[in-house]
Amino acid sequence: MKRWIAAALSLGLAACAGSGGAAPASPASPAGPLVILISLDGFPACMFDDPRLPVPTLQRLMREGASAKGMTIINPTVTWPNHTTLATGVAPAKHGVLYNGLLTAEPGKPAKVEQKNRSVLVKAPTVYDAAHAAGLTTAEVDWVPPQTGGTITWAFEENPSPDGPIEREMVAAGLITAAELADFKKGNPPWRDLMWTRAAAHIVKTHRPNLLLFHLLNLDATHHKYGPKTPAALSAIALADARVAELLAAVEEAGLTKQTTVVVVSDHGFKATKRSIRPNAALVQAGYAKLQGGKIASCMASVVPEGGTAMVYLRAPESAAAAGRIRELLKGLEGVDRLIEPDEYLKLGMPLPKDNPQMADFVLVAKPGYGFAGVAEGEPVVDVTEGMTIGLHGYVAEDPDMNAIFIAWGRGIRKGARIETLRNVDVAPTVAALLGLTLEGVDGRAVSAVLE
Numbered sequence: 001m002k003r004w005i006a007a008a009l010s011l012g013l014a015a016c017a018g019s020g021g022a023a024p025a026s027p028a029s030p031a032g033p034l035v036i037l038i039s040l041d042g043f044p045a046c047m048f049d050d051p052r053l054p055v056p057t058l059q060r061l062m063r064e065g066a067s068a069k070g071m072t073i074i075n076p077t078v079t080w081p082n083h084t085t086l087a088t089g090v091a092p093a094k095h096g097v098l099y100n101g102l103l104t105a106e107p108g109k110p111a112k113v114e115q116k117n118r119s120v121l122v123k124a125p126t127v128y129d130a131a132h133a134a135g136l137t138t139a140e141v142d143w144v145p146p147q148t149g150g151t152i153t154w155a156f157e158e159n160p161s162p163d164g165p166i167e168r169e170m171v172a173a174g175l176i177t178a179a180e181l182a183d184f185k186k187g188n189p190p191w192r193d194l195m196w197t198r199a200a201a202h203i204v205k206t207h208r209p210n211l212l213l214f215h216l217l218n219l220d221a222t223h224h225k226y227g228p229k230t231p232a233a234l235s236a237i238a239l240a241d242a243r244v245a246e247l248l249a250a251v252e253e254a255g256l257t258k259q260t261t262v263v264v265v266s267d268h269g270f271k272a273t274k275r276s277i278r279p280n281a282a283l284v285q286a287g288y289a290k291l292q293g294g295k296i297a298s299c300m301a302s303v304v305p306e307g308g309t310a311m312v313y314l315r316a317p318e319s320a321a322a323a324g325r326i327r328e329l330l331k332g333l334e335g336v337d338r339l340i341e342p343d344e345y346l347k348l349g350m351p352l353p354k355d356n357p358q359m360a361d362f363v364l365v366a367k368p369g370y371g372f373a374g375v376a377e378g379e380p381v382v383d384v385t386e387g388m389t390i391g392l393h394g395y396v397a398e399d400p401d402m403n404a405i406f407i408a409w410g411r412g413i414r415k416g417a418r419i420e421t422l423r424n425v426d427v428a429p430t431v432a433a434l435l436g437l438t439l440e441g442v443d444g445r446a447v448s449a450v451l452e
Contacts, residue, residue, distance in 0.1 A: 032136070032210055032259070033210060033259050033260075033261065033411060033412075033435060033436075034204070034208065034209065034210060034211075034212070034259055034260040034261070035211050035212070035260075035261045035263065035431055035434045035435055036200075036204075036212045036214060036247070036251070036261070036262045036263070037086070037211075037213050037214065037265070037427070037431055038214045038215075038216075038244060038247070038262065038263065038264045038265070039083065039086065039143075039213075039214070039215045039216070039265055039267055040216055040219055040240045040244075040264065040265075040266050040405070041079060041215060041216060041217050041219060041220035041266065041267055042219050042220030042223045042224075042266065042267070042268060042269075042270055042391075042393065043219055043237070043240070043266035043269075043404065043405050044228055044266070044269030044270050044401060044402075044403065044404075044405075045068075045069065045070035045071065045266075045269060045403040045404055045405050046269065046400070046401065046403070047228075047229070047237065047405075048069075048405070053234075053237065054234060054237065054238040054241065055237060055238065055240075055241040056241065056245075057241045057242070057244050057245040057248065058241055058244065058264060058407060061244075061262065061264065061407050061408075061409040062407055062409075064409055064415060065262075065407065065408050065409030065410065065413045065415060065417075065450075066407070066408045066409070066413050066414055066415075066416070066417035066418070066419070066449075066450035067406060067407045067408070067417075067418060067419075068405075068406040068418075068419045068420065068421055068422050069418075069419070069420050070400070070403035070404070070405075070406075070420075070421050071265065071266075071403060071404040071405065071406040071421065071422050071423065071424055071427075072397060072403060072404075072421060072422075072423050072424065073085075073267065073268055073397050073402055073403070073404050073423075073424045074091045074092060074349050074397055074424060074425070075091075075092070075309075075348045075349050075350055075396060075397045076092070076098060076099075076306050076309060076311075076394060077268045077306075077307075077308070077309075077393050077395060077396070077397050077399075077402045078099070078100060078267075078268065078306050078307065078393060078394050079100055079144060079220070079267050079268070080097050080099065080100040080101070080121075080144050081095075081097045081098055081099070082267040082268055082404075082424060083143065083144050083145070083215065083267055084097040084121075084122055084124075084145065085424050085425055085427075085428075086265060086267070086424055086427045086428060087126040087127055087128065087143075087213065088122070088124040088125065088126050088127070088428055089127070089425050089426070089427070089428035089429050089439050089442030089443060089444045090124050090441075090442055090443045090444075091349030091350075091425065091443055092349060092350055092351060093346060093349055093350055093351045093355075094123070094124050094443070095122055095123055095124040096121065096122065096123035096124070096351070096356055096358075097121050097122060097145065098311075098350070098351075098356070098358045098359060099304070099306075099358065100113065100115070100144070101113040101114050101115040101116055101121075102114055102115075102116040102120060102121060102358070103304065103311075105302070105313045105315045105357070105358075106315070107315050107316050107317060108298050108299065108300075108315070108316040108317070109298065109299070109302075109315075110280075110289070110295075110296040110299055110302040111302045111303075111304050111311070111313045111315075113304065115145075116145065117146055117147060118145040118146060118147035118150075119147065119150065121145045122145060124441075125439075126151070126428070127211070127428040127431050127432050127435075127437075127439060128151050128152060128211055128213065129151045130432055130437050130438075130439055131151075131210060131211045131432075131437065132151035132152075132153070133151075134435070134436075134437055136209075136210035136435060137153045137154075137207070137208075137209040137210050137211075138151060138152050138153050138154075138209055138210065138211045138212075138213075139152065139153060139154040139155065139200075139203045139207065139209040139211070139212045139213070140152050140154075140155050140156075140157075140212070140213040140214070141155070141156045141196050141199045141200040141203065141212070141213070141214045141215065142156070142157065142158045142196045142214070142215040142216070142217065143213040143214070143215050144158060144215065146158060146159075148161070148164070153207075153209060154166055154203050154207050154209060156170075156196065156199035156200075156203070158215075159184060159185055160181055160184055160199075161181075162178055162181040162182055166199060166202065166203060167181055169202065169206065170198065170199060170202055173202065175198045175199075175202060176195055176198065180195070189217055189218035189221040189222070190218050190236075190239060192217065192218070193216045193217060193218045193239070193240070193243055194243070196214070196215070196216060197216070197243045197246050197247060200212060200247050200250070201246060201247055201250035202250075204247070204251055204254055204256065205250050205253060205254045208254060208256065210435060211431070211435060214247065216240055216243055218236055218239060218240065219233070219236045219237060219239075219240050222236035223236070223391035224390060224391050224392070225390065225391075226389075226391070227270075227272040227273075227389040227390055227391040228269075228270040228271070228272055228391050229272070230389075233391075244264065248262070257410075258411065259411055260410050260411060261408065261409070261410040261411045261412050261413060261434050262407075262408070262409045263406075263407070263408045263409075263427065263430070263431060263434075264405065264406070264407040264408075264409075265404055265405060265406055265407075265424070265427060266404040266405045267404060267424075268393040268394075268402050268404055269393060269400075269401050269402045269403050269404060270391040270392065270393055270401065271308065271368070271371075271391065271392055271395060271399070271401045271402075272369075272389045272390075273366075273369055273370060273371040273384060273390055273391070273392050274369050274370075274383065274384055274389055275334075275335055275369060275370045275371075275381060275382070275383060275384065276370075276371060276372075276373045276375075276381070276382050276383070276384050277333055277335045277336065277364075277366060277370055277371065277372050277380065277381050278372075278373050278374075278375045278376070278378070278379070278380050278381065278382070279303040279305075279310055279312070279330050279333065279364065279372065279380070280296060280302065280303050280374060280375065280376040281375060281376050281377060281378055281379065281380045282329060282330065282333055283296075283299065283300075283301055283302070283303070283326070283329075283330075283376075284296070284376055284377070285380065286329055288300045288301050288322065288326060288329075289301065289376065291376060291377065294376070294377055295376065299316065300314065300316045300318055300319045300322050300326065301313060301314050301316070301319060301322075301326045302315075303364070303372070303374070304360075304374070305371075305372035305373055305374045305394075306372070306394035307371050307372065307392035307393050307394025307395065308365070308366050308371055308372070308392055308393065308394040308395025308396070308399070309340075309363050309364060309365055309366065309372070309394050309395065309396065310363065310364040310366075311359075311360035311363055312330065312360050312361055312362050312363065312364060313360055313361055314326065314361045315361075323361075327339065327362065330364055331364075333380055333381060334370075334380075334381040335366055335367050335369075335370030335381055336364055336365070336366065336367070336370075337365045337366060337367040338365050339362050339363065339364060339365070340362060340363040340364075340365060340396075341362050342359075342361070342362065345359065348396070348397070349397075365395075365396060366395070371390075371392040371394075372394075403421075404424060406422060406427075408430075408450050411434075412434050412451055412452050413450060413451065414449070414450055414451060414452050417449055417450045419447070419449050419450065422447050423443075423444055424444075425442065425443040425444030426444035426445060426446070426447050427444070428442065428444065429442050429444050429445050429446040430446045430447050430450070430451070432446070433446040433451060434451070
């Protein structure tokens with residue numbers, strides 16, 4: 001392993017020094033190991049219980065490599081917190097990411113979430129920080145929270161910049177047009193997955209990084225709209241498998257197969273729901289919040305839904321006097337299973353409000369078949385859509401339906417290894433070990449059972 005690092009240092013340091021400007025257009029020489037961490041957003045581990053699951057590429061990686069029956073994840077079971085754990089090896093109590101962005105809760109105003117860069121959100125070092133510090137080159141495509149520059153050498157973000165170095169290279173190579181980049185957000189999810197895959201393949205073939213973090217989103221979008229285990233969901237799983245095959249073909253084309261390790265994970269599973277709980281509508285009906293233009297303008301309490309759980313904030317001056325009544329109101333709503341109080345937070349891997357002001361004053365948990373929505377008008381509990389089912393995550397991590405996938409293949413992986421489970425805090429230390437690195441102060445550990 002040390003030979004890989006020594007080889008990387010001579011080439012990787014020079015590449016990292018240029019990370020702030022345009023990346024070189026000609027292919028680089030192989031610079032040691034390549035570890036590709038692929039996240040297939042919203043892929044439930046239980047889907048592999050189906051022997052006819054249409055995933056020939058993933059099934060081949062499982063046969064030729066290692067896999068787990070399921071991977072447990074962290075609370076809250078949503079995308080950005082879990083991707084941050086995958087990259088850091090620690091839970092939100094340490095890394096600080098609780099939402100798909102940064103939450104602010106001003107007194108008397110509804111809590112809101114705004115997307116921010118990694119530098120604002122993440123309070124713990126990442127595996128790509130460690131790789132960069134060791135002189136290795138790093139890349140990310142659609143990884144979240146986003147970070148262009150810094151310790152990422154080459155990047156193609158969830159919302160790519162037409163002026164970015166990789167974007168300009170792809171336009172020049174005919175892989176995407178300037179007009180498509182300018183309107184990238186308007187692209188449908190399968191098309192964006194295709195473009196992100198093209199970007200990842202281009203980075204592998206042209207720049208040959210030592211670490212690539214790669215994230216696809218279409219499966220998550222499909223599960224949300226149609227629910228898991230539906231024909232639409234199975235089609236989206238097959239399409240995700242095809243995108244992985246395309247990236248593997250790029251590795252082979254670049255002549256990097258022997259030095260490459262591929263780790264395929266997901267950030268969370270999914271549950272089907274038919275009834276929608278709207279706590280903010282209940283607060284409005286009870287007079288604890290006031291609407292203006294269909295949105296909450298002022299409130300004693302506000303609720304931010306995360307799917308199977310919902311974060312409740314009591315931040316107005318008069319909230320303390322009404323706190324007991326608000327708790328009873330929300331706890332009594334149809335579909336609410338229980339409340340999680342702050343004395344349970346650390347046990348669940350979440351921070352205390354005094355340590356992280358983004359954390360809720362208490363958390364609602366939904367019963368099976370129910371999920372939370374942010375709508376503040378109408379009845380507090382409604383059918384999702386008559387005759388329809390949607391999919392949600394965000395349920396407590398102990399729910400087996402939230403379990404994620406784990407597959408590892410290639411250099412350094414024990415062929416045929418099968419394990420029952422691992423934790424997603426173990427992924428970053430395992431990736432680090434494959435690069436010959438060690439992460440300090442993490443909650444997880446390298447999974448020796450899958451390593452040679």
